[in-house]
Amino acid sequence: MAAWACELPKGVDPSQIVPTVWKRAAAAAQFAPKGGKVTPTQDINEELTAVFAENKKSVLSYFRVPASQAACWKERGTLARHLSVMVRQIQAINTTQSPEGVMTVDAGGQFDSGLILAHPILVRASGWSVEPLAVGIPARDQLLVADPRQAQAIGHLKEMVAKAYRERHNAISDQVFLVSSCQISVLKDSLPVSEQGHACTH
Structure with missing residues (x-):
């Protein structure tokens, strides 16, 4: 499934979604599930995780998706796809x-x-x-x-x-x-x- 096929909140532009790197413990505390929704992540190793965010005019905006959609963001190729978005935005x-x-x-x-x-x-x-x-x-x-x-x-x-x-x-x-x-x-x-x-x- 392509990353942009994952369910997104209204107004979030999938072509502007980038990975941000967090310590796993810090991300778990900062982005705890709430109301059946989660912030999409993909673990890198036992220490780090990538948290996906929308880059809106150089301001990172984190978003939540239904918990049932969390696995969509962990699929093979998703991280690489959004990493390419990040790389294109580097001046x-x-x-x-x-x-x-x-x-x-x-x-x-x-x-x-x-x-x-x-x-x-x-x-x-x-x-x-x-x-x-x-x-x-x-x-x-x-x-x-x-x-x-x-x-x-x-x-x-x-x-x-x-x-x-x-x-x-x-x-x-x-x-x-x-x-x-x-x-x-x-x-x-x-x-x-x-x-x-x-x-x-x-």
Whole structure:
């Protein structure tokens, strides 16, 4: 079923619906079901979920649908379809790199954290043809990238993520993630990156 075949409230434009990234616990608290209706989401991993919203003139507007429609938004291809809407709405992407090898990817603020869903864009922006990439999204308007093969860069990335997560009012997660073309997982310090299951088949 196409995403726009999912039931929508009157006035919501399906061509303007984008995914926003939330910590799962925060999304569950913020968007608790009410009156038999739910805010459509699609889980990314055990830490993160995508919450769908309508982007109305650069203002995100969350909406509710009947609980019976929730499964429609979790179907294969729905997230990718609305991610493409988000990508089209980004005006420019800029990067800066710290001496320790951590790159900040700036997409204008509103969609910075959402780029964790777009591995090809992160590869182009960083110039690193690495799979997976190490990514932190401590806040809604902050995305940090590092090469997971570089120990110094990963150490600095963890420090930057932890600091921003403590200090920013729009915090998302204090975790570092491994992002590939096929999945997004939480970085496990106990295992080498090569053993953390990111072998994608294309």
